[in-house]
Amino acid sequence: MQRLAKLIYPAQCLTCDEMIEVERGLCPKCWSETPYIVDHPCDCCGRPLVGDAEEGDLCDDCRSRPKDWDRGRAVMLYGGNARSMVLRFKHGDRTDLAHPMGTWLAEAAAPLIAPETVVAPVPLHWLRLLRRRYNQSALLGQRVAKLHGVNYIPDLLRRPSATRKLDGMTAEQRRDTVAGAIRINRAQAGRIEGRPVLLIDDVLTTGATLGECAQACRKAGATSVHVAVLARVDREA
Ligand SMILES: [Zn+2]
Ligand SMILES: [Zn+2]
Known part of the structure; x- marks a missing residue:
């Protein structure tokens, strides 16, 4: 039934008109244009850390303020x-x-x-x-x-x-x-x-x-x- 529903109503990318296979997702192009934060973020403000960061590290801003x-x-x-x-x-x-x-x-x-x-x-x-x-x-x-x-x-x-x-x-x-x-x-x-x-x-x-x-x-x-x-x-x- 779900498969049938999908054939009739293919899912649409969340941010463009592109049709995609998964529901509530992004097409590859929009995905690549979305700056997701991966790996080790600053443990306090979440921004990505540059260089060799370890779990629990802080960015300069959070360290000084x-x-x-x-x-x-x-x-x-x-x-x-x-x-x-x-x-x-x-x-x-x-x-x-x-x-x-x-x-x-x-x-x-x-x-x-x-x-x-x-x-x-x-x-x-x-x-x-x-x-x-x-x-x-x-x-x-x-x-x-x-x-x-x-x-x-x-x-x-x-x-x-x-x-x-x-x-x-x-x-x-x-x-x-x-x-x-x-x-x-x-x-x-x-x-x-x-x-x-x-x-x-x-x-x-x-x-x-x-x-x-x-x-x-x-x-x-x-x-x-x-x-x-x-x-x-x-x-x-
Ligand atoms: Zn898209
Ligand atoms: Zn920070």
């Missing part, structure tokens, strides 16, 4: 087909991408997940949520938690005030802009006390927002805070 979270992983570098995929997912109503991208993210985040881990997304301000109709990070988080069979709390964190868009800002401006913008949801705080938390976001640029989220989780008693993102912007902050 420790982040507010413990460990991190990213699926891809923010560029090429990865960028266009993230933008379609975020602004193009392509919520169907949450399934394959959440699967990739679950795989990348595997070293950071323990049975007692609680998964939570970076929150959107309600106005932005209203406009976009979905929180792309929440869709990803849901998939990651489901695949690993761990707890998922979509409303663990809140963003009570709207902050300006961070695009084009320096690391310092980003930090100032999001300072104090993230709060723990008091009704859920008890569920992370004494437990590790894995934060989910779509893009990691300087880490200002994730840093705020991590601080809020620590204050609520999380034992560790890791982050997993779809795409890492690879430029010096």
Whole structure:
């Protein structure tokens, strides 16, 4: 039956019109244009390390400026087909991408997940949520938690005030802009006390927002805070 369905409806590449054999995949061309991060990433921000890197190594940036979270992983570098995929997912109503991208993210985040881990997304301000109709990070988080069979709390964190868009800002401006913008949801705080938390976001640029989220989780008693993102912007902050 499945085979028949496939003959009638061949699968389409996630990012172009090309027909492919596997469902929810990329055609060879789009695949080759997607900068997946393989081998040894920085253990904190997930960017690929150059040279002889070992498991657990950090990039220069994370060594000189420790982040507010413990460990991190990213699926891809923010560029090429990865960028266009993230933008379609975020602004193009392509919520169907949450399934394959959440699967990739679950795989990348595997070293950071323990049975007692609680998964939570970076929150959107309600106005932005209203406009976009979905929180792309929440869709990803849901998939990651489901695949690993761990707890998922979509409303663990809140963003009570709207902050300006961070695009084009320096690391310092980003930090100032999001300072104090993230709060723990008091009704859920008890569920992370004494437990590790894995934060989910779509893009990691300087880490200002994730840093705020991590601080809020620590204050609520999380034992560790890791982050997993779809795409890492690879430029010096
Ligand atoms: Zn394609
Ligand atoms: Zn790093």
